[in-house]
Amino acid sequence: MDSILERASELKQALTDFVLDAEGDLATALETYSADQLARASQSQQKDRKQQDLVVDTFLTAGQVGNKTPLELFAEGESGLSEGDRQLLSNWTRNFTGLFAIQQILPDGFELMNWLTMKTYIVKPNSSAMLEDMARLKVGEIVVTRIAPVEDYWTFFSPYLQLGNLGKPKLAVAIGNFKQNHKSDLYGDAPELLEEAWKSVDRYHQDFLDFFGSDEVTLPGYQLSKKIPEFQEFLTQRRLDEAGIDSSKSLSEMAQEAGMGDEELGDVAESMGLDAQTAAKLLNNKNAVKMAAPQVDIPADLKKAEQVTVLAHPRWGQMFLTTHTQFINLLESDDWQSVKGADKLIRSYLEQSTINAFVWHRLAETYPAQLQKVLREFLQRPDFDVKADLDSLLQSNQKPLEPELPEIASVPIHLHDLFQEALAEVTKSQKPKSDKKGTKGFQRA
Numbered sequence: 284m285d286s287i288l289e290r291a292s293e294l295k296q297a298l299t300d301f302v303l304d305a306e307g308d309l310a311t312a313l314e315t316y317s318a319d320q321l322a323r324a325s326q327s328q329q330k331d332r333k334q335q336d337l338v339v340d341t342f343l344t345a346g347q348v349g350n351k352t353p354l355e356l357f358a359e360g361e362s363g364l365s366e367g368d369r370q371l372l373s374n375w376t377r378n379f380t381g382l383f384a385i386q387q388i389l390p391d392g393f394e395l396m397n398w399l400t401m402k403t404y405i406v407k408p409n410s411s412a413m414l415e416d417m418a419r420l421k422v423g424e425i426v427v428t429r430i431a432p433v434e435d436y437w438t439f440f441s442p443y444l445q446l447g448n449l450g451k452p453k454l455a456v457a458i459g460n461f462k463q464n465h466k467s468d469l470y471g472d473a474p475e476l477l478e479e480a481w482k483s484v485d486r487y488h489q490d491f492l493d494f495f496g497s498d499e500v501t502l503p504g505y506q507l508s509k510k511i512p513e514f515q516e517f518l519t520q521r522r523l524d525e526a527g528i529d530s531s532k533s534l535s536e537m538a539q540e541a542g543m544g545d546e547e548l549g550d551v552a553e554s555m556g557l558d559a560q561t562a563a564k565l566l567n568n569k570n571a572v573k574m575a576a577p578q579v580d581i582p583a584d585l586k587k588a589e590q591v592t593v594l595a596h597p598r599w600g601q602m603f604l605t606t607h608t609q610f611i612n613l614l615e616s617d618d619w620q621s622v623k624g625a626d627k628l629i630r631s632y633l634e635q636s637t638i639n640a641f642v643w644h645r646l647a648e649t650y651p652a653q654l655q656k657v658l659r660e661f662l663q664r665p666d667f668d669v670k671a672d673l674d675s676l677l678q679s680n681q682k683p684l685e686p687e688l689p690e691i692a693s694v695p696i697h698l699h700d701l702f703q704e705a706l707a708e709v710t711k712s713q714k715p716k717s718d719k720k721g722t723k724g725f726q727r728a
Contacts, residue, residue, distance in 0.1 A: 600689025
């Protein structure tokens with residue numbers, strides 16, 4: 284084993300001990316971070332030792348103590364580090380968690396491909412024990428782990444979670460779980476993809492404003508269920524116009540322009556989960572985007588809701604709320620405690636993850652005095668100040684104060700294709716009467 288790899292193992296252990304043995308602000312930050320991250324995981328994952336270790340390993344470089352990371356605090360406090368040590372620690376700021384497919388098994392490690400970005404890495408275990416433990420892994424298997432750069436290769440920065448050799452439907456589910464459990468590491472090694480995804484959220488927001496005319500819309504569920512397909516058509520037409528594609532052209536005309544038969548074009552479109560016009564756009568445009576917008580549909584419970592309020596934001600995305608009108612009525616009531624179900628409604632707004640910080644901040648901006656009065660009485664905190672205390676209340680209820688990439692964000696084409704192929708496989712295996720549609724792109728409450 285390379286001497287630098289052995290030193291990396293020693294430094295990693297020293298850094299871990301530094302954090303686990305810490306007291307004061309660092310210990311508090313680790314406890315808060317771990318609780319938040321494990322709250323995202325399933326009950327079985329919460330009890331998994333490797334999952335817990337992965338959370339701690341992520342905290343080493345992603346956690347915050349004031350305005351510094353634990354890694355920075357460690358480097359500042361260790362006077363005996365060599366220049367090589369400090370360079371290694373500096374490189375570790377680039378570490379990330381990924382969902383990896385094993386491409387090759389090497390004598391001293393593996394070639395891994397990050398499924399989220401399609402980038403490949405030579406990754407070596409930093410101990411002979413770990414190398415021996417990983418000897419049972421096979422090409423094609425999927426693992427979740429965190430890796431960090433060493434020199435011209437990488438090393439495992441955390442234990443690995445073995446998911447096995449997954450077919451497309453299960454792989455699509457694994458990617459969905461990864462996106463939910465490791466949002467801060469989504470496209471962690473491809474900032475250009477993350478930037479494009481965020482741009483797509485802002486663009487979607489502008490499309491929403493252009494179509495609905497406002498960033499807040501309240502409609503009966505059945506009316507909204509009619510509006511969403513119209514909005515989808517609006518989005519498709521706008522993208523076609525931007526690409527210079529005439530949607531009035533027949534499939535044969537577009538196939539001729541693409542240099543293939545219309546049947547062949549239809550097969551391509553179906554395999555990609557796209558309509559013929561979009562397939563033609565991708566085939567004709569050499570500079571076609573590398574991201575694809577998710578298809579959205581309105582869930583059945585929203586279709587049946589008496590009222591649905593849609594709140595839109597260029598970073599938080601769109602929130603679909605079935606109880607927002609009731610909550611506003613509660614705030615506007617002279618005696619909120621006389622409103623039927625008031626306690627349950629307030630508690631749901633505090634506890635449900637879909638009622639995010641943006642929703643609360645919007646309420647605080649529009650109804651500051653009313654919201655403060657209600658929270659003082661509900662929380663039994665007569666000194667509660669909505670300006671000074673709201674954020675800490677939200678954080679105590681596991682509500683991030685900064686937006687995470689919404690589900691409406693476009694995804695890389697290779698992931699879009701995978702999801703469509705997985706859906707096709709699942710649909711094929713189901714009985715004809717089954718017609719379940721996805722709910723991507725919606726946050727609801």
